Amino acid sequence: MPKYILAKYIPEYSGREITLKGWVYNIRKSGKIWFLIFRDGTEFVQCVVLKNEVSEAVFEMKSTLTQESSIAVTGVVQEAPRQETGYEILVKNIEVYHVAEEYPIALKEHGIEFLMDHRHLWLRSRGPYAVMKVRAELEQASRDFFNARDFTLVDSPMFTPNAAEGSTTLFETKYFDRKAYLTQSGQLYSEAAIMALNRTYCFGPCFRAEKSKTRRHLTEFWMVEPEMAFFDIHDDMDLAEEFVESLVKRVLGNCKRELQMLERDTAKLEGITRPFPRITYDEALEILHRKGFEVEWGEDFGAPHETAISEEFDKPVMIWRWPAATKAFYMKRDPEDERYVLGVDMIAPEGHGEIIGGSQREEDIDVLLRRIETEALSREDFEWFLDIRRYGSVPHAGFGLGLERTTGWMCGTRHIRECIPWPRTMVRLKP
Amino acid sequence: MPKYILAKYIPEYSGREITLKGWVYNIRKSGKIWFLIFRDGTEFVQCVVLKNEVSEAVFEMKSTLTQESSIAVTGVVQEAPRQETGYEILVKNIEVYHVAEEYPIALKEHGIEFLMDHRHLWLRSRGPYAVMKVRAELEQASRDFFNARDFTLVDSPMFTPNAAEGSTTLFETKYFDRKAYLTQSGQLYSEAAIMALNRTYCFGPCFRAEKSKTRRHLTEFWMVEPEMAFFDIHDDMDLAEEFVESLVKRVLGNCKRELQMLERDTAKLEGITRPFPRITYDEALEILHRKGFEVEWGEDFGAPHETAISEEFDKPVMIWRWPAATKAFYMKRDPEDERYVLGVDMIAPEGHGEIIGGSQREEDIDVLLRRIETEALSREDFEWFLDIRRYGSVPHAGFGLGLERTTGWMCGTRHIRECIPWPRTMVRLKP
Numbered sequence: 001m002p003k004y005i006l007a008k009y010i011p012e013y014s015g016r017e018i019t020l021k022g023w024v025y026n027i028r029k030s031g032k033i034w035f036l037i038f039r040d041g042t043e044f045v046q047c048v049v050l051k052n053e054v055s056e057a058v059f060e061m062k063s064t065l066t067q068e069s070s071i072a073v074t075g076v077v078q079e080a081p082r083q084e085t086g087y088e089i090l091v092k093n094i095e096v097y098h099v100a101e102e103y104p105i106a107l108k109e110h111g112i113e114f115l116m117d118h119r120h121l122w123l124r125s126r127g128p129y130a131v132m133k134v135r136a137e138l139e140q141a142s143r144d145f146f147n148a149r150d151f152t153l154v155d156s157p158m159f160t161p162n163a164a165e166g167s168t169t170l171f172e173t174k175y176f177d178r179k180a181y182l183t184q185s186g187q188l189y190s191e192a193a194i195m196a197l198n199r200t201y202c203f204g205p206c207f208r209a210e211k212s213k214t215r216r217h218l219t220e221f222w223m224v225e226p227e228m229a230f231f232d233i234h235d236d237m238d239l240a241e242e243f244v245e246s247l248v249k250r251v252l253g254n255c256k257r258e259l260q261m262l263e264r265d266t267a268k269l270e271g272i273t274r275p276f277p278r279i280t281y282d283e284a285l286e287i288l289h290r291k292g293f294e295v296e297w298g299e300d301f302g303a304p305h306e307t308a309i310s311e312e313f314d315k316p317v318m319i320w321r322w323p324a325a326t327k328a329f330y331m332k333r334d335p336e337d338e339r340y341v342l343g344v345d346m347i348a349p350e351g352h353g354e355i356i357g358g359s360q361r362e363e364d365i366d367v368l369l370r371r372i373e374t375e376a377l378s379r380e381d382f383e384w385f386l387d388i389r390r391y392g393s394v395p396h397a398g399f400g401l402g403l404e405r406t407t408g409w410m411c412g413t414r415h416i417r418e419c420i421p422w423p424r425t426m427v428r429l430k431p
Numbered sequence: 432m433p434k435y436i437l438a439k440y441i442p443e444y445s446g447r448e449i450t451l452k453g454w455v456y457n458i459r460k461s462g463k464i465w466f467l468i469f470r471d472g473t474e475f476v477q478c479v480v481l482k483n484e485v486s487e488a489v490f491e492m493k494s495t496l497t498q499e500s501s502i503a504v505t506g507v508v509q510e511a512p513r514q515e516t517g518y519e520i521l522v523k524n525i526e527v528y529h530v531a532e533e534y535p536i537a538l539k540e541h542g543i544e545f546l547m548d549h550r551h552l553w554l555r556s557r558g559p560y561a562v563m564k565v566r567a568e569l570e571q572a573s574r575d576f577f578n579a580r581d582f583t584l585v586d587s588p589m590f591t592p593n594a595a596e597g598s599t600t601l602f603e604t605k606y607f608d609r610k611a612y613l614t615q616s617g618q619l620y621s622e623a624a625i626m627a628l629n630r631t632y633c634f635g636p637c638f639r640a641e642k643s644k645t646r647r648h649l650t651e652f653w654m655v656e657p658e659m660a661f662f663d664i665h666d667d668m669d670l671a672e673e674f675v676e677s678l679v680k681r682v683l684g685n686c687k688r689e690l691q692m693l694e695r696d697t698a699k700l701e702g703i704t705r706p707f708p709r710i711t712y713d714e715a716l717e718i719l720h721r722k723g724f725e726v727e728w729g730e731d732f733g734a735p736h737e738t739a740i741s742e743e744f745d746k747p748v749m750i751w752r753w754p755a756a757t758k759a760f761y762m763k764r765d766p767e768d769e770r771y772v773l774g775v776d777m778i779a780p781e782g783h784g785e786i787i788g789g790s791q792r793e794e795d796i797d798v799l800l801r802r803i804e805t806e807a808l809s810r811e812d813f814e815w816f817l818d819i820r821r822y823g824s825v826p827h828a829g830f831g832l833g834l835e836r837t838t839g840w841m842c843g844t845r846h847i848r849e850c851i852p853w854p855r856t857m858v859r860l861k862p
Contacts, residue, residue, distance in 0.1 A: 002666050006581055006629065021661045023626070023823045041629030041660065042581060070823035098794075100822040120620075120815050121822060123627035132628060136584040143571065150437055150473060153567040157853035158589070158636045158651050161860040173604045173613070175650075176640070180860055182604070189551075189853060192862075195454070196554035197563060198437065198472030204635060205589045209607070219606075220589050229472065230452045235433050363529075384551050384862035391531040391552060392454045392501035422588035422620060426607055429592040431623075431815035 007043035010077050010087050017092065019074045020045070023124070024065050024100075026107060034062040038073055038089070043257075044126065046080065047073055047089040058094050067106075068124065070097035084260070112415075119422060120431050130258035131418055134251055135407045139203070141250035142224045142401070145243055146201045151226060154193040156186025156202040162381045169208045171219075182207035185400060188330070188385050190227035191361060194396060195388060201226040211426055216303060216353055216416060218404060220424040227398035233332075233342040233360040236397035237318055240346055240356050241276045243401070244316055248272040251410045264412045268314075268350060276346070277313050280321040284309050300326040307351045316355070320344035329371040331359040344399070352409035358399025365389035438474035441508050441518050448523065450505045451476070454555070455496050455531075457538060465493040469504055469520070474688075475557065477511065478504055478520040489525050498537075499555070501528035515691070543846075550853060551862050561689035562849055565682055566838045570634070572681035573655045573832070576674055577632045582657060585624040587617025587633040593812045600639045602650075613638035616831060619761070619816050621658035622792060625827060626819060632657040642857055647734060647784055647847060649835060651855040658829035664763075664773040664791040667828035668749055671777055671787050672707045674832070675747055679703040682841045695843045699745075699781060707777070708744050711752040715740050731757040738782040747786070751775035760802040762790040775830070783840035789830020796820035 005018045022040025029035075036047040051059050065071070072095040080088040105121055115122045122128050143153070159180040163170050171182040186202035193200045203224040210217050226239065248269050251259070259266055279287075288295050291308050295301070301309070301319075310317060321334060322343045331341035346356035362368050365386055372379055379386075407419035417423035422431070436449045453471025460466075467478040482490050496502070503526040511519040536552055546553045553559050574584070590611040594601050602613040617633035624631045634655040641648050657670065679700050682690070690697055710718075715736075719726050722739050726732070732740070732750075741748060752765060753774045762772035777787035793799050796817055803810055810817075838850035848854035853862070 001580070001670070002661055002663075004661065008581070021825070022629070041583075041625065041627055068823040070825045097826075098820075098824040103822055118818075120623035120818060123624060129627055132585060132624075133583060139584055140574065140578060143574065147571060149432070150439070152472075152564060153570055154563060154852050155636075155653060157855060158638070159855045159860060161862075171604050171606070173602050175602070175860060176642070176857055178860070192551035193554060193563075193852060194472065196472055196560055198453070205586075207589070211607070222586060230433055230435065232433075239432070387549075387551060389529075391534055392499040393529040394452070394501045395528075421585050421624060424588060424590045429590060429606060429609075429611055431592075 004072070007038065007040045007045045010043070010045060010085070010089070013077045014079060014087065015077060017074065017076050018089075019072055020089070021072045022070070024067055024069045024071060026067065027062060027065060029062050034059075036065070036073070036091070038071075039124070041129075043085060045085060045087070045089060046083055047075060047091050049091045049094075054091055054093065058091070061094055061096070064099065065094075065096070066100045067103040068100040068121075070100070071095060072097070084257075116417065116423065116428060117430070123421065126261050128418065130255075130261040131407065131411050131413060132421060133258045134255050134262075134411050135403065135419060135421075137251055137255050138247055138403060138407055138410065139222075141247050142203065142243075142403075145246050146199075146224075146226055149199065151199040151201045152197045154190065154197060154200040154202055155204060156183060156189040156225075158183050158205070162378070169210050171207045171209050184208055185223065186225050187227065187398060187400065190225060190398060191330075191385070191396065192388055194227045194229045195392065195394070199226070199228045213426060214303070216405070218416060218420060218423060218425055221416075221420065222403040223400045224403065225398060225400040227396065229394050229396050231360070231397040232395055233320065233344065233397060236358050236360060236399060237278060237320065237344055240318070240344070240358060240399050240401075241274050244276070244346065244356070244406075245272060245274050247406065248410070255410075259411075262411050262413075264410075269410065272315055272349075276315045276318055278318045278320060281319055281323060281340070282321070284319045287312055298323045298325055303353055306347045306353050310347045310349055310351060314349060316346050316348050318344050318346050327359070329375050329377065330361050330368070332362045333367065342397075348405065348409040350409065350412070353405055354402075355405045355409065356399050356401050358397065360395065360397040363389060363393045363395055365393065435503070438469065438471045438476045441474070441476060441516070441520070444508045445510060445518065446508060448505065448507050449520075450503055451520070452503045453501070455498055455500045455502060457498065458493060458496060460493050465490075467496070467504070467522070469502075470555070472560075474516060476516060476518070476520060477514055478506060478522050480522045480525075485522055485524065489522070492525055492527070495530065496525075496527070497531045498534040499531040499552075501531070502526060503528070515688075547848065547854065547859060548861070554852065557692050559849065561686075561692040562838065562842050562844060563852060564689045565686050565693075565842050566834065566850060566852075568682055568686050569678055569834060569838055569841065570653075572678050573632075573634065573674075573834075576677050577630075577655075577657055580630065582630040582632050583628040585621065585628060585631040585633055586635060587614060587620040587656075589614050589636070593809070600641050602638045602640050615639055616654065617656050618658065618829060618831065621656060621829060622761075622816070622827065623819050625658045625660045626823065626825070630657070630659045644857060645734070647836070649847060649851060649854055649856055652847075652851065653834040654831045655834065656829060656831040658827065660825050660827050662791070662828040663826055664751065664775065664828060667789050667791060667830060668709060668751065668775055671749070671775070671789060671830050671832075672705050675707070675777065675787070676703060676705050678837065679841070686841075690842075693842050693844075695841075700841065703746055703780075707746045707749055709749045709751060712750055712754060712771070713752070715750045718743055729754045729756055734784055737778045737784050741778045741780055741782060745780060747777050747779050749775050749777050758790070760806050760808065761792050761799070763793045764798065779836065779840040781840065781843070784836060785833075786836045786840065787830050787832045789828065791826065791828040794820060794824045794826055796824070
């Protein structure tokens, strides 16, 4: 590793002279003193430049260093209680790598489209920086959670051979002399994988060609999908609840600095402890009717419905036991009432929408064949999937958690396009 | 979590009665005793069924239980030194979930295409099971390595807007009313991300439409790509070496059981310690000439050359300082000789080929512009990438490690299609 200090570690060097390498975030001048807000991608630090502590050439950099110029700063770490980090640097020397051209993103307000056009630069700003850190923490927290519970990571394929679920939201790709489709979920493959490895998860990009411009949709998003042999719907909900609680704890514990930068009201997150409320679809419908929504039994819920239901609770709420027609063919019918399936959606608080969708899966090949027929799906496309029920079928369940929506909830970010480094939507494919 | 024991934990229950849930891997009969090799995706365990220890109905299951039937086995854990795990189960009861139809994969040899057509079932066999466990270990080991060194995970996009590098091996996708291309590497995006986050890595699927049927190629493969601000080519090689050493250590430490199942000669892996040999392209060329290969200066190496060079060493070998024409436009020219670029390939031992490709990146916008012009690339497509050099350009470097090739090396698997759960090649898109 090259020999220089990352800014996040300056508390360990209090009173000592160190060298930092990074960029000029901002400069404030005041006569015989100037202040350089330095960032290196691990922390933002105030550097103090005093006329009698540096060479004249360095002191005059106050007029030549532009925003985002790259520099090496050598100086002494001093305690500075009024600084967010508690420390600042008394500068001894500055070496310049590159003086930046006039930077397009000033430290003021810009329109979101302008910022998204400059996403490759906007990531350097405090807000996007903090969101990316929280996202990365959630990704590792997810992996740690499942790794600690005997899950094996089994990557699902991105290319799938046919439009198995007959969806209009599939992306089609030229695949040599034929066509392939991009995956929307790894679930069907995970159902095969757990018969080999018991508990598995996949965690990768998923694709949906949704002609939607809402703040909740991306064409490319990341989903973590655990799948478990010998789990029923209740085990599934227990795991989902434990998982989400663990994510919140981890972000509160490890992302204090980022939540501070984002001015996130952490009280809203601190209350997220098990148990979470569990209501049936029918109970959710009652809430909606009480609140004046006109939804008939059997209809799916939209974003306004989800928000209205979530407002009744200060924790994520699990809605389960859905009308069969609202859900996918592979969900297990409720043995007590065939009109329902053992599916569950988890709705985040504060209007952040559905973050989890899951179910117990149908393990009976005859029931599955009837559903494939009723829904006019191609049986041939599902032969390999049906094999799972031919050779040692077992009860099993799983769910998928959307990473961007969860990141948005943690960060208090309204639009999930800010929760992925390089957002892709119906109207955005760049940079 | 449901209340039953995973087979990997049976040593903790020695002498106690437990219930396992899983599948019949094999049955051997011998008069008043029969043996059931049980698997649950966490371990393979021998279960002993004695006539006078179980009901008649359970004893007669020797004739009705088929390979891959799903069962719950209750019994007492006993020490059994001759068993691979050191334990076996003295069966008290068996409950049957599902009697499997006649299983297409017998415990004998099948052709590779037949097995790949049944990949969803083949994963249940010991070999593929063990390879998947090693792959998952390598993935988490990679993340742990970079997380511990202040890297932030920044996922690169899968959809890219243009065929920037002009490659004929891009997959083209219909993207609403235009075209998109699937990513071949996250590097260019990571180069932007490190200016925001200092050290980043991405780890996701990459796509190459290579019309190649060799055992080293997949159309969809996973790559981990670290990128580091303020690293030069030597720092880059130091990190690559430390990374690969750590992967080998981790697999040797945590995958003993899997390497045993795969009959891997672990002595070959135990010697993989730093430093690794570093030779220049010119030195590699000398080796090839000495061994009778006709390669002219400036030519790239193919698989036979890589193998020939790797045979000279019992560790991975790094070949660096390549002729510029063999490498991509973004690699930094060697300041001491413009004919070379500061790129590096790491070749695995035992003929497993290139596992790492990396370089110091060109940080000078003028040099980069000349290369874009010389190589007839579209400058417009690269404007955002050039911005990285306009606003605080810094020295930086990175590399990419191919997960499947590395898994193949660890497992001693010759064909990388066996090192990904759901292989996709020019001729294979199913299951």
